[in-house]
Amino acid sequence: MVVRTEAIVLKSIPFRETSRLVTLYTLKLGKLTTVARGAQSRKNQFGSTLQVLSHVQAVIYTRPTRSIQVLTNCAHITVHPGISHDLKRLAIGQRICELVLALTEEGVDSSGIFHLITRTLGALGDSATDAVLVQLYFQLHLTAALGFGPSFTRDEVERIDDSSGYLLLDTGTISPEAETGSRSLAASRDVLRAFAILYRADFDVVLRMRLTDKQRQGLYTLVTRFMRYHVQEAYPERGEEVLSQILGLASKV
Structure with missing residues (x-):
C-alpha cells in the first residue's frame, strides 16, 4: 500500500553503500522505520529532506509483514533555519x-x-x-x-x-x-x-x-x-x- 503523509524526520543513518535508514514520525502511521534507497548515491533524489528535524511530505510503500518500510519520495513542507x-x-x-x-x-x-x-x-x-x-x-x-x-x-x-x-x-x-x-x-x-x-x-x-x-x-x-x-x-x-x-x-x- 502506498501512503502519502506528513512526517518529521527523527533519525537518519547510512545503510549499506547507497541507502539510508530513516525513522519518521508520521501523521497517519505514527513512528515508522523506513529505508530510502539510493539516498547516498550521486543521483540522490531526496536532497536535504532526510535531515533530522525536517518536516516533510513523504510517500511510503508499506507492507504489514515488513518491519522496515520503503520511503520512495520526500518533499519539504517546513524548514527551520x-x-x-x-x-x-x-x-x-x-x-x-x-x-x-x-x-x-x-x-x-x-x-x-x-x-x-x-x-x-x-x-x-x-x-x-x-x-x-x-x-x-x-x-x-x-x-x-x-x-x-x-x-x-x-x-x-x-x-x-x-x-x-x-x-x-x-x-x-x-x-x-x-x-x-x-x-x-x-x-x-x-x-x-x-x-x-x-x-x-x-x-x-x-x-x-x-x-x-x-x-x-x-x-x-x-x-x-x-x-x-x-x-x-x-x-x-x-x-x-x-x-x-x-x-x-x-x-x-
Whole structure:
C-alpha cells in the first residue's frame, strides 16, 4: 500500500553503500522505520529532506509483514533555519527527537503526538521564544499523550502559600504538603504555578511566560524528574546529561 503523509524526520543513518535508514514520525502511521534507497548515491533524489528535524511530505510503500518500510519520495513542507543555526535550539530539537524515539511505539498512530512535535518545532525555530520553555512544554505534554500526564485542580494550585509546596510524582498532583508514602518534589509557589500554566494554558499563553533563571531551573527540575519517574529505564539519560550541560541547567537528581 502506498501512503502519502506528513512526517518529521527523527533519525537518519547510512545503510549499506547507497541507502539510508530513516525513522519518521508520521501523521497517519505514527513512528515508522523506513529505508530510502539510493539516498547516498550521486543521483540522490531526496536532497536535504532526510535531515533530522525536517518536516516533510513523504510517500511510503508499506507492507504489514515488513518491519522496515520503503520511503520512495520526500518533499519539504517546513524548514527551520532558526533551529539549525542555533546550538541550544538544535540540541533541544535533537532531544525532542530522542524522547520520541525512546518513548513511543513503532506503528502506533497518534496524530496528537505528531501535531505536538510540529507545534513545538515551529516555536523552537522562532528566535524570540524561550527555547527551554518550549522544550519543557513538549516534555510535559508528551507525558499526557503517553497516558501519565499531571493531575491537579486550580484549587490545589491556589492553596500553595507564599513559601513552597510539592509536586507528587506518582500522580502529578500539586499539594501544600508532602504525602506519606508518595515521592514528592518541593518547589516554590512561583515554580509550581509555572508548572500548572505550562500544562493547562494555551500554547500562545505559554510562549508569553517570562521566567527568572531560578524559576527556569526549578521548572526544568520538576518536568524532567516527573517524566523520568514515570518512564524509568526507558528515559534516555545520556542525552539529558549532554543537553543540561549545553543549557547550563540540571535536573538535580
